[in-house]
Amino acid sequence: MDTPMDGDRPTEGALQDETDSRHVSRRPVLRAAVAAGVALPAALMGVPALARTVPSTGGTLELTPECDDGDDPTPPQTEGPYFKPNSPRRTSLVDAGTVGTRLTVSGYVFGLACVPIANALLDFWQCDNNGVYDNRGYRFRGHQFTGPDGKFTLQTIVPGLYPGRTRHIHVKVQNPGGRILTTQLYFPNEPRNNTDSIFDPRLLMTVRNVGTGREGLFDFVLNVPQNPTTSPTSPTTTTSQPPGGTWSVGTTYSTGASVTYGGASYVCLQTHTAQPGWEPPNTPALWRAA
Numbered sequence: 008m009d010t011p012m013d014g015d016r017p018t019e020g021a022l023q024d025e026t027d028s029r030h031v032s033r034r035p036v037l038r039a040a041v042a043a044g045v046a047l048p049a050a051l052m053g054v055p056a057l058a059r060t061v062p063s064t065g066g067t068l069e070l071t072p073e074c075d076d077g078d079d080p081t082p083p084q085t086e087g088p089y090f091k092p093n094s095p096r097r098t099s100l101v102d103a104g105t106v107g108t109r110l111t112v113s114g115y116v117f118g119l120a121c122v123p124i125a126n127a128l129l130d131f132w133q134c135d136n137n138g139v140y141d142n143r144g145y146r147f148r149g150h151q152f153t154g155p156d157g158k159f160t161l162q163t164i165v166p167g168l169y170p171g172r173t174r175h176i177h178v179k180v181q182n183p184g185g186r187i188l189t190t191q192l193y194f195p196n197e198p199r200n201n202t203d204s205i206f207d208p209r210l211l212m213t214v215r216n217v218g219t220g221r222e223g224l225f226d227f228v229l230n231v232p233q234n235p236t237t238s239p240t241s242p243t244t245t246t247s248q249p250p251g252g253t254w255s256v257g258t259t260y261s262t263g264a265s266v267t268y269g270g271a272s273y274v275c276l277q278t279h280t281a282q283p284g285w286e287p288p289n290t291p292a293l294w295r296a297a
């Protein structure tokens with residue numbers, strides 16, 4: 008058992024390279040249809056395919072997620088003293104006997120153009136229900152990779168509190184072969200958020216109660232330049248070359264707009280900005296054949 012103290016205080020200057028004071032400006036991006044392939048059932052049910060739906064027992068639609076607009080990648084934070092390399096690859100840090108409030112953390116990893124990043128590495132670590140880090144083994148440590156749609160999901164518990172810090176989860180996120188973002192995720196409405204000098208509201212998850220557990224949502228934006236007309240890190244979402252037509256990635260289409268693709272004509276059903284993989288034949292929630 009370690010004595011955590013407040014060892015997560017930042018080392019001055021150590022992580023300032025990616026920290027900046029640029030303003031936070033956000034715009035809504037209808038990008039949940041990144042999972043267009045997965046959203047088909049919702050589309051068939053008449054549910055807006057561009058909203059992230061509650062996975063199980065929720066019953067209400069969550070807000071359409073946002074992605075930063077390119078000048079505000081997810082801010083870095085100190086690694087703290089408790090990171091250990093070589094964590095197990097796993098998406099769940101709990102088992103039947105784990106003590107603590109169950110927490111599911113999910114979201115997407117994007118680059119600066121809000122294009123999802125497939126196969127991005129996420130390495131999570133946190134303390135247990137009592138605020139203790141496992142520094143001998145790998146309890147509450149695990150890494151995973153985003154899927155082809157850039158999504159990740161972590162099953163864990165709400166971390167406990169320890170002296171000097173507010174409630175938080177540590178994570179490292181890495182574009183394949185790229186630079187590592189080390190940061191922390193926070194919980195809203197925590198009294199200690201107001202007194203923890205490391206706390207950054209830009210790193211607050213959206214958290215809600217679900218049954219006896221909680222769900223946290225957070226999307227990472229890596230400082231990775233992207234051309235929104237391509238999906239450079241996601242070969243599995245790349246389709247064959249468009250066989251001609253007026254449809255193009257990056258264009259915002261309004262409901263009722265007409266395009267041609269692959270020799271056929273389509274009418275837009277929902278206003279959206281076209282992304283790789285959202286070709287009209289692939290997205291019946293967005294386009295119908297004219």
Ligand SMILES: [Fe+2]
Nearest residue numbers: 015087175177
């Ligand atoms: Fe910590």
